[in-house]
Amino acid sequence: MGIFGALNNAVSGLQSQAYALEQISGNIANSQTVGYKRAETSFADMVADAAPQRQVPGGVTASTRATNDVQGSVQRSDVETFMAIQGDGYFVVAQQIGEVDNRPVFDDTDAYTRRGDFEIDRSGYLVNGAGYFLQGLPIDPTTGNPQGSAPETVQIQSDFLAALPTTQIDYRVNLARFPLTADADVDVPGSELLDPTDFTNDPTVVPATATDGFIQAADVPVFLQNTVAGGATTVFDESGAPVNIQFRWAKTASVGNGDPADQWQLYYLSDSTATGTDPAWRSTETTYTFATDGTMTAPTTDPVVNFQINGSTLNSVRMRHDSDGVTQFSDPSGNAQLTSLSQNGYAAGELIGVSISEAGRVVAAYSNGQVVDIAEVAIATFNGDSQLRKTEGGGFLATRESGDPILVDASDVVGSALEMSNVDISNEFTKLIVTQQAYSASTRIVSVSDEMMQEVLGMVR
CATH class of the missing domain: 2.60.98.20 (Flagellar hook protein FlgE)
Structure with a gap:
């Protein structure tokens, strides 16, 4: 292969470093995105099949390595419906695909996210800044325990809480x-x-x-x-x-x-x-x-x-x-x-606020002093969470490689808090310098290979 092999290797290096540059630029752009997980670049060498004595270093290929398991910093917030996960897991969310009679219609496929900036919309749903709707397990008002095992889209009704006569x-x-x-x-x-x-x-x-x-x-x-x-x-x-x-x-x-x-x-x-x-x-x-x-x-x-x-x-x-x-x-x-x-009785009450409790539950507060658990926030983990497929807005979808979601309790949910991006600007700029130097070195190989080709062609003259 000789000179042509060197050219091919240099081109693969240029392509891989450009791929890495794209990852770095995306990370820096999302350094302030809530719940964002940076993407790292993994490089793998390509070796031609030959006898051990004849093998030479080959080209390089680049791929994405997820950092879903790397926690971003958790910051306190004044918004009581904001939440963060301290540890492993993802919020189970639904995606809106349309509206019928001014009510949202949701996709049957669950999505997952670490973005916890949920706020109440006009219909009483908890929606984060990327448009994902929070899901949870409804709370049985009699036992106080979650009902069922299938998460449902959480909706807070603005109706009055009915009075309870003293018994x-x-x-x-x-x-x-x-x-x-x-x-x-x-x-x-x-x-x-x-x-x-x-x-x-x-x-x-x-x-x-x-x-x-x-x-x-x-x-x-x-x-x-x-x-x-x-x-x-x-x-x-x-x-x-x-x-x-x-x-x-x-x-x-x-x-x-x-x-x-x-x-x-x-x-x-x-x-x-x-x-x-x-x-x-x-x-x-x-x-x-x-x-x-x-x-x-x-x-x-x-x-x-x-x-x-x-x-x-x-x-x-x-x-x-x-x-x-x-x-x-x-x-x-x-x-x-x-x-x-x-x-044990109380008067009828008007909804005055919604917050997230220490137990990871969506809680409604009423003007009569009553606090009612609406739903337990649904948290899912994956055996292969680095194999989740990214979607827009900090969302993820399960894949065959990630495995099925495993629902866990919501004890790691922190209310009035947000997990920020796990991007480290200084680290990204360091990688940017290294990537730039590697790219420049690859272009130099192309130049040298070209000069050598010119020398070969000059032999004919």
């Missing part, structure tokens, strides 16, 4: 063994008790009847003097309307007064505008009984109460005390000391 009140309290009511006297046994004879009707009857088991409005001053405050909370009816509920405790029996056991009843304000004989306070219709060591012996299950409060009705509300939630230990304050008073 449970968590109530834990210690009742002083001797309540210091206004009429109580530590030197007079029984003075701390609610005496039915002080009232027009009997407020201690359980269960309540049409005439007993409540406090008439006219007897409220006496009732307040012989009971202790039990706290207050806001509950919600079926429409989500807030209802304030106030509690008071009355001790109705005492061992010190000759009764078999210490007993209490819990009352609530039923009608704040009641007058005369109208019921103002009602009993929860449960007698709380305590042993001498202060532990509760009855009821053995959490009471269920039908509340009637200022015209609102809340049926079948569970008063959750658990086995040790209500006690009667000695307390010099003589009050009911609350340790927990909360409920």
